[in-house]
Amino acid sequence: MSSPVLSDAFRAHPLNLNHKILDLSSVEILPDSHAWTFEANKYSSSCGSDVSNIGSIPIIDLNDENAKELIGLACKNWGVFQIVNHNVAKNLVDEVELAGERLFSLPMHRKLMVERTPNGVSGYGMVRISSFFEKSMWCEGFTIVGSPLEHAVKLWPHDYHKFWYFHTLQHNVC
Template sequence: MATSLSQVFRDTPLHPKHIIPLDFDTVHELPDSHAWIQTDDFSCAYQIRTPTTIPVIDLRAPNVVELMGNACQKWGMFQVTNHDIPSSLVDDVVEHARRLFALPAERKLKALRSPSGATGYGVARISPFFSKLMWHEGFTIMGSAGEHAKQLWPHHYEDFWYYRFLLLLLKYGSR
């Protein structure tokens, strides 16, 4: 029987320290909890001997699946071209995401992911696997994020940019 990702998250709740991001606006010195120290074990992995770029994959290439597989194995990421998503839509999504992350921390915390949740504001779910906390904040969206919009703007949330951001994401997801 297959287990859903949501069920896995419910079965393995996180401690709040692994959910609440560092407030970058109020930190004046590096907290020990976030001080990642480079060790000799990994020093050679970070030395780039020649300039490199991440793989760029044309979605119209006949061997696109093979190209993506290789990029994932060697890089863990890639950029796609010929995806038919208008650059204006991508620009709109980026602009609205910037507005979301520019909100004050106390406002973003209204949409904080629950300890057993999969969606909302917080650090990456993989953070407990590391000895130090991550320099990261994110907003995970699966399906509709309308409830998060209501948490951030309880009155007339559809008048705010976040609701328009949700509509953009739905439009983006339908492409």
């Protein structure tokens, strides 16, 4: 029996093929496709609390002996959390941040050179969870599975080694 692969999940939930990626740096008027309204009674946590009365996103200390359970609760109730005391070197975190800034600051036409296909895993585009919402999210995503070399060469034809080398170094360190 073969194990399911990530692309199988994407086939079951394809991205909206008619969706145009919004260039957030050039928007002057918010299109309806991205206009979210907050309906307080529509959103509540699984514990029944009103979202507007819940505190901030959970911060989980990995040194806490209950970290595993806290992560489970944060996933169930929030879907997001922040980790502290993860022991990832600050310089590596800084390099990841710089690589992300370099990538997402590229002009839209350059990012679209490595656009993810509707059933694909790697590349630039809407974040994969977008298909589960009525409105488009105010974000963009770049997913890397395996080596980023093919994408890096297209994005930075004369300077791709910085992104590719960094990703390789980061992958080997973590």
